[in-house]
Amino acid sequence: MHTNDALAHTLAWIAVDWGSSNLRAWALDHHDQVIAEASSDKGMLSLKPDEYEAELRRLVSPWLPDSGQIEVMICGMAGARQGWLEAAYLPVPTALDQLSQGAVMPRLTDTQLRVHLLPGLSQTRSATHPFDVMRxxxxxxxxxxxxxxxxxxxxxxxxxxxxxxxxxxxxxxxxxxxxxxxxxxxxxxxxxxxxxxxxxxxxxxxxxxxxxxxxxxxxxxxxxxxxxxxxxxxxxxxxxxxxxxxxxxxxxxxxxxxxxxxxxxxxxxxxxxxxxxxxxxxxxxxxxxxxxxxxxxxxxxxxxxxxxxxxxxxxxxxxxxxx
The missing domain is CATH 3.30.420.310 (2-keto-3-deoxy-galactonokinase, C-terminal domain)
Structure with missing residues (x-):
């Protein structure tokens, strides 16, 4: 794949929503404006844990500069127990502007990407609320x-x-x-x-x-x-x-x-x-x-x-x- 030089020059970080059936990725600049996007049908159900990095790299390679490290923020099923690396559920009550405190970082072979997997939320049973999870x-x-x-x-x-x-x-x-x-x-x-x-x-x-x-x-x-x-x-x-x-x-x-x-x-x-x-x-x-x-x-x-x-x-x- 060939790098888009103009895009690589303005790329600040990458956002990813990794679902069970597919994933979507967005390239963002320093003002959090989307400058490119891509998608794949390689969701959690079609990947083994050691295949996530290669799929992510394949999808975002055209955006990456020749040097430097790019932050990647991922939500969804990549952080599930059956996904890339488990990001443990945060119990409610949870402040939604603090989700990154529960993020985990998978070990990568490619040092150009720095990946953070966001957690889901959990709820344990009480007199008024049932067991529940979301991711x-x-x-x-x-x-x-x-x-x-x-x-x-x-x-x-x-x-x-x-x-x-x-x-x-x-x-x-x-x-x-x-x-x-x-x-x-x-x-x-x-x-x-x-x-x-x-x-x-x-x-x-x-x-x-x-x-x-x-x-x-x-x-x-x-x-x-x-x-x-x-x-x-x-x-x-x-x-x-x-x-x-x-x-x-x-x-x-x-x-x-x-x-x-x-x-x-x-x-x-x-x-x-x-x-x-x-x-x-x-x-x-x-x-x-x-x-x-x-x-x-x-x-x-x-x-x-x-x-x-x-x-x-x-x-x-x-x-x-x-x-």
């Missing part, structure tokens, strides 16, 4: 704090395993994980419901109406969740009012999504006042779905882009490390 999401939450110093409130990071965190003055005091995304996939793909559901589109009025109705119904009576799931199958077999074909499957899929997310909200929102908006962090489409669900049960929400959040969090950690 990667804490850096997105740090990005929220970077954007709004001393932030207090409830934040949600939708996804396969949705995280809900309570922050007080920039400190995570408690959090809860919901397997909503994974539960939806299992139900849609491996249960009897696979014969009835398809892909929904909440821009379609019929799907939107079905989604909101399901959220409201399950939020009012969460104890009916299991029976309402089977009702989807029975409705497919018996309800002549439903459209046919793909439109039918889409409406039932929207309803399944609404039931799953609505059940999540019954637990997650019980600790928040309705007049306090929930901050959603993640991709636009999924956060919009959660915003619609929150609005349906009387809560307001604001959105922060997930990529912007993780990058801001990595910048905050780098600033604390180099202060």
């Amino acid at each position: 990667g999401e804490e850096t997105q939450l740090a990005g929220l704090v970077a954007d709004t110093p001393f932030f207090s409130g409830l934040a949600c990071l939708p996804g396969t395993h949705a995280k809900w965190a309570t922050l007080e003055a920039g400190t995570v005091t408690q959090f809860t994980t919901y397997l909503t995304g994974e539960l939806y996939q299992l139900l849609a793909n491996q249960s009897v419901l696979k014969h009835s559901v398809g892909s929904d589109d909440l821009n379609d009025p019929a799907c939107c109406e079905a989604f909101i109705a399901a959220v409201s119904e399950i939020h009012a009576a969460p104890e009916t969740f299991s029976s309402r799931l089977f009702e989807l199958r029975a409705q497919d077999l018996l309800d002549g009012r439903l459209p046919s074909g793909n439109a039918r499957a889409a409406m039932l899929s929207a309803r399944l999504s609404g039931l799953a997310i609505g059940l999540e909200l019954t637990g997650a929102c019980r600790i928040s006042a309705a007049n306090e908006p929930v901050t959603l962090i993640g991709n636009q489409a999924l956060c919009q779905r959660y915003k619609m669900a929150l609005n349906a049960v009387g809560f307001q929400a604001r959105h922060m882009d997930g990529d912007a959040a993780v990058l801001a969090g990595l910048c905050l950690a780098h600033q604390a490390l180099t202060a």
Whole structure:
């Protein structure tokens, strides 16, 4: 690979979000402005511990100057027990501007890179809070704090395993994980419901109406969740009012999504006042779905882009490390 001389001259440090399935890297200048970015499909699941350095080097080599040492700040699964080197979880309460205090440094064969792996957060069981862990999401939450110093409130990071965190003055005091995304996939793909559901589109009025109705119904009576799931199958077999074909499957899929997310909200929102908006962090489409669900049960929400959040969090950690 050939070095980009102009980029190498302005490069100050490198930020990396290393997930289970892929990784993203950003080259930043001395003002923490992105000057280049790259990605790879070599996430934790496809790497052995002794392969991380080579993959990182392959990805960022075009950015590197001919001499000198470059700091690399990494969050996510590279710091997991099965990753490059374990960065032990920090127990909550944890101040999000101090994540770098728990960083670990893997030994490298290449002295041009100086790598810091950020920790995740952990929560041990108490009378009111369950055992829980997060790794990667804490850096997105740090990005929220970077954007709004001393932030207090409830934040949600939708996804396969949705995280809900309570922050007080920039400190995570408690959090809860919901397997909503994974539960939806299992139900849609491996249960009897696979014969009835398809892909929904909440821009379609019929799907939107079905989604909101399901959220409201399950939020009012969460104890009916299991029976309402089977009702989807029975409705497919018996309800002549439903459209046919793909439109039918889409409406039932929207309803399944609404039931799953609505059940999540019954637990997650019980600790928040309705007049306090929930901050959603993640991709636009999924956060919009959660915003619609929150609005349906009387809560307001604001959105922060997930990529912007993780990058801001990595910048905050780098600033604390180099202060």
